[in-house]
Amino acid sequence: MSAILQPVIDFFGPSGPLGPFGSAVWSLIKIVVLLAPLMVCVAYLTWVERKVIGSMQLRVGPNRVGPFGLLQPIADALKLLFKEVIIPRGSSKGLFILGPILAIAPSLAAWAVIPFDEGVAVANINAGLLYLLAITSMEVYGVIIAGWASNSKYAFLGAMRAAAQMVSYEVALGFALICVLLTSSSLNLSDIVSSQGQGRFADMGLGFLSWNWLPLLPMFVVYLISGIAETNRAPFDVVEGEAEIVAGHMVEFSGMAFALFFLAEYANMILVSVMTALLFLGGWLSPVGFLPDGFHWLALKTAFFLFVFLWARATFPRFRYDQIMRLGWKVFVPITIVWVVVVAVWMMSPLSIWKLDDDSAKAAEVSAASLEIRG
Amino acid sequence: MEFKTLVFYFLSTIMVLAALRVVTARNPVHAVLYLVLTFFNAGGIWLLLSAEFLAIVLVMIYVGAVMVLFLFVVMMLDIDFKKLREGFWSYLPVGALVGGLLAVEMALVLGGSYFGVDVMPEPAAKAVEYSNTRALGLVLYTDYVYPFELAAFVLLIAMVAAVSLTLRRRRASKYIAPEVQVAARHEERMTLVKMAVEKKLLVVDEAAVEKDADAEKGSGQ
Numbered sequence: 309m310s311a312i313l314q315p316v317i318d319f320f321g322p323s324g325p326l327g328p329f330g331s332a333v334w335s336l337i338k339i340v341v342l343l344a345p346l347m348v349c350v351a352y353l354t355w356v357e358r359k360v361i362g363s364m365q366l367r368v369g370p371n372r373v374g375p376f377g378l379l380q381p382i383a384d385a386l387k388l389l390f391k392e393v394i395i396p397r398g399s400s401k402g403l404f405i406l407g408p409i410l411a412i413a414p415s416l417a418a419w420a421v422i423p424f425d426e427g428v429a430v431a432n433i434n435a436g437l438l439y440l441l442a443i444t445s446m447e448v449y450g451v452i453i454a455g456w457a458s459n460s461k462y463a464f465l466g467a468m469r470a471a472a473q474m475v476s477y478e479v480a481l482g483f484a485l486i487c488v489l490l491t492s493s494s495l496n497l498s499d500i501v502s503s504q505g506q507g508r509f510a511d512m513g514l515g516f517l518s519w520n521w522l523p524l525l526p527m528f529v530v531y532l533i534s535g536i537a538e539t540n541r542a543p544f545d546v547v548e549g550e551a552e553i554v555a556g557h558m559v560e561f562s563g564m565a566f567a568l569f570f571l572a573e574y575a576n577m578i579l580v581s582v583m584t585a586l587l588f589l590g591g592w593l594s595p596v597g598f599l600p601d602g603f604h605w606l607a608l609k610t611a612f613f614l615f616v617f618l619w620a621r622a623t624f625p626r627f628r629y630d631q632i633m634r635l636g637w638k639v640f641v642p643i644t645i646v647w648v649v650v651v652a653v654w655m656m657s658p659l660s661i662w663k664l665d666d667d668s669a670k671a672a673e674v675s676a677a678s679l680e681i682r683g
Numbered sequence: 684m685e686f687k688t689l690v691f692y693f694l695s696t697i698m699v700l701a702a703l704r705v706v707t708a709r710n711p712v713h714a715v716l717y718l719v720l721t722f723f724n725a726g727g728i729w730l731l732l733s734a735e736f737l738a739i740v741l742v743m744i745y746v747g748a749v750m751v752l753f754l755f756v757v758m759m760l761d762i763d764f765k766k767l768r769e770g771f772w773s774y775l776p777v778g779a780l781v782g783g784l785l786a787v788e789m790a791l792v793l794g795g796s797y798f799g800v801d802v803m804p805e806p807a808a809k810a811v812e813y814s815n816t817r818a819l820g821l822v823l824y825t826d827y828v829y830p831f832e833l834a835a836f837v838l839l840i841a842m843v844a845a846v847s848l849t850l851r852r853r854r855a856s857k858y859i860a861p862e863v864q865v866a867a868r869h870e871e872r873m874t875l876v877k878m879a880v881e882k883k884l885l886v887v888d889e890a891a892v893e894k895d896a897d898a899e900k901g902s903g904q
Contacts, residue, residue: 434814438739445747456758471755475748495816634861
């Protein structure tokens with residue numbers, strides 16, 4: 309028996325205290341430990357959103373189910389679970405069911421590489437940032453497939469808008485990330501965070517001034533705004549556009565299939581907030597030297613960005629579609645391209661505030677040596 | 684047999700089946716989605732070869748961007764499936780010829796003595812810390828910097844060409860320039876005129892005034 313299982317065990321890594329499939333089981337446990345609180349966060353983010361927007365509009369918000377309406381998300385979830393999932397007759401049935409699944413799968417899969425503290429991640433992989441870019445770029449499929457499979461004009465229009473908008477803003481998002489990985493010279497998210505904790509200000513105990521947001525301020529702004537656009541949140545929510553196209557891609561969905569789109573949207577919001585906190589606000593690093601680092605800082609920063617999401621929704625009217633495209637292509641893309649060049653030149657100049665770490669310096673030496681040999 | 688081999692066969696079976704469905708699917712949207720599945724599994728196979736950079740970039744570029752645009756176009760096509768399937772037999776010889784040529788060429792390359800497994804040395808196992816993203820970057824920007832920049836330049840030209848081919852302004856369309864709208868200031872749109880507060884006028888009955896004046900004249904005379 310163990311002879312047959314041995315290759316499987318080798319593939320998943322050395323077994324731990326949990327039996328022969330230790331590492332596989334351990335991975336599953338880690339996934340559950342990550343996803344269960346995430347789903348709770350998603351549920352309560354809807355509650356927070358209604359409360360925050362309510363108070364901004366001088367209303368009370370949900371206050372009927374449970375104390376302060378705290379059981380409202382659970383009531384909503386139960387209601388949606390017990391509703392019938394209606395599949396329209398003219399729809400493409402298989403894809404109609406696949407749509408919501410493809411919407412939520414990437415937004416959960418992306419969480420695999422998010423570190424919550426030094427080295428605490430489901431998968432602490434080398435190319436973490438690339439993985440995130442790849443997975444988040446697949447989120448658009450859920451919307452497109454759902455929109456097309458519904459066989460409805462409104463849903464289809466929503467899908468078209470989603471495809472164009474999300475692909476456009478990915479470009480700016482990608483360039484902003486290139487700046488970050490230039491300065492930290494790593495694609496590993498843990499390394500990116502720890503690289504923000506060094507420098508002149510960090511040594512003085514003013515860590516928050518050495519985080520990426522200050523030297524990369526334009527990229528920080530671009531990233532945050534593109535993040536809002538990527539998640540199709542107001543003021544970039546033309547994909548749903550209730551006033552124009554009813555609800556876009558989800559107009560034909562009901563019950564839990566409908567809820568999955570919302571789960572995906574809120575999970576993406578949290579993801580973008582965590583990413584912004586990790587890449588630009590130093591993740592779990594403490595803002596001042598005399599306070600210890602820890603997960604609570606990451607949670608606090610994430611909560612702040614989530615509040616920004618809700619704040620923006622309550623503040624701005626919806627963008628018109630051509631204005632969205634203009635902002636993405638004619639404003640953000642040029643700014644980010646120029647800033648990539650600026651950061652690259654800055655890093656190579658004597659004024660550089662980013663010291664190349666030993667590893668990359670060594671790699672540069674090695675490549676120079678190999679050039680000499682070959683040349 | 685290693686478990687890795689099983690994973691390889693699993694991924695490649697799905698990949699080959701999906702690739703077959705790309706050409707056999709009747710609905711072009713389904714075909715595009717099968718192509719997405721094919722790319723995804725190709726990425727998985729590259730991961731098995733521990734080429735994580737290539738795998739992720741394949742998913743990012745082809746699945747995340749190129750195929751989305753493909754879908755975008757294909758979904759908007761109004762396709763008559765009957766018409767599409769017409770002329771299958773007349774195209775078959777040409778298609779068979781091209782397909783046969785491709786198969787022969789592949790057999791020549793793969794069956795030749797240059798690419799056999801026995802010719803290629805097994806790559807040495809890399810350390811855990813080894814990042815092939817960094818290795819690829821080092822090679823790309825040192826040894827192959829000119830070919831790399833040349834490729835980038837070719838892409839740039841293609842991009843400019845595509846834009847210039849499609850960039851035209853229709854006379855009839857009522858085109859709105861968003862940059863003008865965004866740049867609009869409220870000072871330009873609305874002028875505030877300062878004027879004195881109007882005085883409250885007494886309502887005067889002109890006929891009565893004239894009559895009074897006449898009466899005064901009359902009394903004066």
